[in-house]
Amino acid sequence: MFEGAASFRERCPSCGLESGRYNVGDGPAAFLTLIIGALLIALALGVDAAFRPPLWVHVVLWVPLTAAAVLYGLRVGKAALLASEHQRQAAEGTTRHD
Numbered sequence: 001m002f003e004g005a006a007s008f009r010e011r012c013p014s015c016g017l018e019s020g021r022y023n024v025g026d027g028p029a030a031f032l033t034l035i036i037g038a039l040l041i042a043l044a045l046g047v048d049a050a051f052r053p054p055l056w057v058h059v060v061l062w063v064p065l066t067a068a069a070v071l072y073g074l075r076v077g078k079a080a081l082l083a084s085e086h087q088r089q090a091a092e093g094t095t096r097h098d
Contacts, residue, residue, distance in 0.1 A: 006074040008082070022085045023092075028077030036069045 003009040008019035044062050
């Protein structure tokens with residue numbers, strides 16, 4: 001379903017779904033950034049208060065964890081948004097002329 005880290009293929013190899021007709025965009029990115037950022041900051045502050053590790057431990061621990069959480073979260077969030085649009089047959093808005 002995915003071609004790159006967080007971008008869809010034109011057509012799913014399993015089911016043949018064409019992702020080009022859906023507008024997933026970067027909608028989940030802002031929410032994921034805020035949610036993941038808040039969780040990891042809370043964890044980092046907790047680890048710092050409990051263990052007082054040196055700064056390099058924080059860098060080695062939190063930078064890869066943040067990158068992995070954001071990439072995985074983007075894949076899950078975009079897939080959920082695509083599934084929601086597909087289920088509800090979302091399309092561009094139109095006006096009705098009577």
